Amino acid sequence: MTITDAPRIVTARLGRPRSWTLASYLEDGGYDGLRKALSMTPEEVHEAVNVANLLGRGGAGFEAGRKWGMLAEATPVYLVINGDESEPATFKDHMLIESDPHQLIEGALICAYAVRADQVFLYIRGELALGLERLQVALNEAYAYGAVGRSILGSDWSVDVVVHPGAGAYICGEETALLESLEGKRGYPRIKPPFFPAAVGLYGAPTIVNNVETVSNLPWVVREGGDAFAALGEGRSKGTKILALAGHVRRPGNYEIEFAKASFRDLIFDPRLGGGIAGDRDLKAFIPGGVSSPWLGPEHLDVLLANEKIAEVGTMAGSGAVTVMDDTTCSVRAAWRIVRFFHRESCGQCTPCREGGGWVEKILRRIEDGQGRESDLDLLLDVCDNISPGVTWPPAQTTICVLGPSIPPAPASAIKMFRDELYEHIREGRCPFPPDRLPRSMARA
Amino acid sequence: MARLNPDNEQRARDLIALYPHPRSALIPLLHLLQGQDGYLTPEGMEHLGELVGLEAAEVRGTASFYDMFHTEPVGRYLIAVCTNIACLLQGAYELLEHAQQRLGIAPGGTTADGMFTLEDAECLALCGNAPCATVNWRFFGDLDRARFDDLVSRLASGALDAEVPPHGTLCRVRRTVGVPAAGSSVHGAGGPRAEWHARNGSGPAVPPEAARPGAPADGVADGVELDTAATTQAVAALGRADGGGRR
Ligand SMILES: Cc1cc2nc3c(=O)[nH]c(=O)nc-3n(C[C@H](O)[C@H](O)[C@H](O)COP(=O)(O)O)c2cc1C
Numbered sequence A: 001m002t003i004t005d006a007p008r009i010v011t012a013r014l015g016r017p018r019s020w021t022l023a024s025y026l027e028d029g030g031y032d033g034l035r036k037a038l039s040m041t042p043e044e045v046h047e048a049v050n051v052a053n054l055l056g057r058g059g060a061g062f063e064a065g066r067k068w069g070m071l072a073e074a075t076p077v078y079l080v081i082n083g084d085e086s087e088p089a090t091f092k093d094h095m096l097i098e099s100d101p102h103q104l105i106e107g108a109l110i111c112a113y114a115v116r117a118d119q120v121f122l123y124i125r126g127e128l129a130l131g132l133e134r135l136q137v138a139l140n141e142a143y144a145y146g147a148v149g150r151s152i153l154g155s156d157w158s159v160d161v162v163v164h165p166g167a168g169a170y171i172c173g174e175e176t177a178l179l180e181s182l183e184g185k186r187g188y189p190r191i192k193p194p195f196f197p198a199a200v201g202l203y204g205a206p207t208i209v210n211n212v213e214t215v216s217n218l219p220w221v222v223r224e225g226g227d228a229f230a231a232l233g234e235g236r237s238k239g240t241k242i243l244a245l246a247g248h249v250r251r252p253g254n255y256e257i258e259f260a261k262a263s264f265r266d267l268i269f270d271p272r273l274g275g276g277i278a279g280d281r282d283l284k285a286f287i288p289g290g291v292s293s294p295w296l297g298p299e300h301l302d303v304l305l306a307n308e309k310i311a312e313v314g315t316m317a318g319s320g321a322v323t324v325m326d327d328t329t330c331s332v333r334a335a336w337r338i339v340r341f342f343h344r345e346s347c348g349q350c351t352p353c354r355e356g357g358g359w360v361e362k363i364l365r366r367i368e369d370g371q372g373r374e375s376d377l378d379l380l381l382d383v384c385d386n387i388s389p390g391v392t393w394p395p396a397q398t399t400i401c402v403l404g405p406s407i408p409p410a411p412a413s414a415i416k417m418f419r420d421e422l423y424e425h426i427r428e429g430r431c432p433f434p435p436d437r438l439p440r441s442m443a444r445a
Numbered sequence B: 001m002a003r004l005n006p007d008n009e010q011r012a013r014d015l016i017a018l019y020p021h022p023r024s025a026l027i028p029l030l031h032l033l034q035g036q037d038g039y040l041t042p043e044g045m046e047h048l049g050e051l052v053g054l055e056a057a058e059v060r061g062t063a064s065f066y067d068m069f070h071t072e073p074v075g076r077y078l079i080a081v082c083t084n085i086a087c088l089l090q091g092a093y094e095l096l097e098h099a100q101q102r103l104g105i106a107p108g109g110t111t112a113d114g115m116f117t118l119e120d121a122e123c124l125a126l127c128g129n130a131p132c133a134t135v136n137w138r139f140f141g142d143l144d145r146a147r148f149d150d151l152v153s154r155l156a157s158g159a160l161d162a163e164v165p166p167h168g169t170l171c172r173v174r175r176t177v178g179v180p181a182a183g184s185s186v187h188g189a190g191g192p193r194a195e196w197h198a199r200n201g202s203g204p205a206v207p208p209e210a211a212r213p214g215a216p217a218d219g220v221a222d223g224v225e226l227d228t229a230a231t232t233q234a235v236a237a238l239g240r241a242d243g244g245g246r247r
């Protein structure tokens, strides 16, 4: 059995009664990590995170310690926590914010201390009303407790934290769009270079942007040490990762698993995890790392859950969202819905993304509706090639951000893995899967 | 109502005081305005512009980018049914079709009595409880037709008033401490924030709290005891007590 007895790091407190309150957090040793960090120098905290080799959990998997090391010397420095979680089928940060807001605040403070941030913004997806309320209560509590604000926990270090709601725009998860949004503007991703907000960020000042799950690891890393973290997992992928498992499994949910020790098969079929395909149907395909990632099939079930292992088979671990599709799933409908999402959420700055997404969506829809043409597969690939030349992985980029290049993987996967199924739609003039039509009146927006 | 009322105007000034630059408060302010009127009125947006030093058109320019902001009235309850991938796989379109029939409106429409607006939504980050919906951004997971009907009846009868505030209300919890509680302006004295506040006569809302290490705070929730029974099953997917799935 490959499911290890590694400790849960970020979800340890889940399910505790009223886990979101300060009282409950303190019972479990809450803010001890921060206390310990304050007894160290910022450099020592930074070094512990380097040793831990904590990879960013927001999608790109960039080493947190290395990112902090790229910070330009200037004042002020800002820390922005990315809690905009909107990648379809990803629901881990939502859970962390609602059920353990103090862990997030403590993690953000440790990060702020290590990078000597002057102010911290927790940018939280606007739709997470309960999360925003719990986080604001927690922050009020943390101020009153003395963990935030002036002379934190009796030390001579002070910092302020602000909870900032978004307002419904997937693109604001992209870090430069997020910063624009935090400046009160439309969420347009910024032209690169500069590539890293660590050089030019919020109001032009050096800014660290880290994901909610990334910093939620920090209290544990500081308490137990970078070595203890690095002892878990393998290769580049150290520690544990929350996998958001959804789709046709018996037990969808968030599962925190040690990196590199379990496979997709374990995640999907282990009775303690996904519990197998619902209704005892067969696995058709799964999306391994959020809807921007190329799909995998049953032949890839033994790939280990680690960033580099998943990259080796031509896709990515991304945000850790694994979506399972059984043999009743129409690949055209699935690809269409994913592309429709990107088309809807495109900010519109770049032609390949703004126009290409709409084209691909329309072609897929007409195939699904039984109006497809034999030439449509080539047409799809041609449009995809115009969005991201070569339709390779990792994708080539013609656009300001990688939302555009996220459009081709789903249709390209459907064509590559289920070409016959697409032709069947076209030749039979209808979708072979029940129900055979998407409701006509829908999905027009 | 159109402009922010005096209480909300004070809240707006308190929010602005949290940021190094006033404009950064714009999205929180738009939520405040939408919470007051249920949608964004032209007069309200003009008022926000006055507060942060922008033209009304610039305020509208920002607001129109974001899906949560409505510049036309919507129903008291905005029901957003997710149809994205995880929900699609669990019958989201069938659920949405049922919702259309039950409410008698198409996505984007509002019932004649102004009670319900229906939306065909993108992923709501509740995919472990698919198919799901939010009502005024409060979560309801594991829906089927019967549970959807039950939800609509309970909303209509007011049984969920404590859980689900009227459309526009986002965060019912107020911040109880101002910035800079930390005691230093990140831009130094005379930087943008200090200068702006001097001009506008505002400042940190509440005096900084003294540090009291060791003692948990009480009464800081500002009157809102969050009873979340109906919505949080949503997030308890890990380690389900029943040890098994729901199918
Ligand atoms: C279109 C797009 C959407 C993104 N959405 C998110 C998101 O919702 N949450 C997140 O943490 N990162 C998101 N990212 C990644 C961020 O740009 C950034 O890399 C990340 O927040 C850095 O944090 P990390 O290093 O801790 O992972 C997104 C990127 C792109 C291109």
Ligand code: SF4
Binding pocket: A171, A188, A189, A345, A346, A347, A348, A349, A350, A351, A353, A354, A399, A400, A401, A402, A403, A404, A405
């Ligand atoms: S790729 Fe798409 S979302 Fe990204 S900046 Fe260009 S148009 Fe906007």
Ligand code: FES
Binding pocket: A088, A089, A090, B082, B083, B084, B085, B086, B087, B088, B122, B123, B124, B125, B126, B127, B130, B132
């Ligand atoms: S796909 Fe429906 S909530 Fe995520």
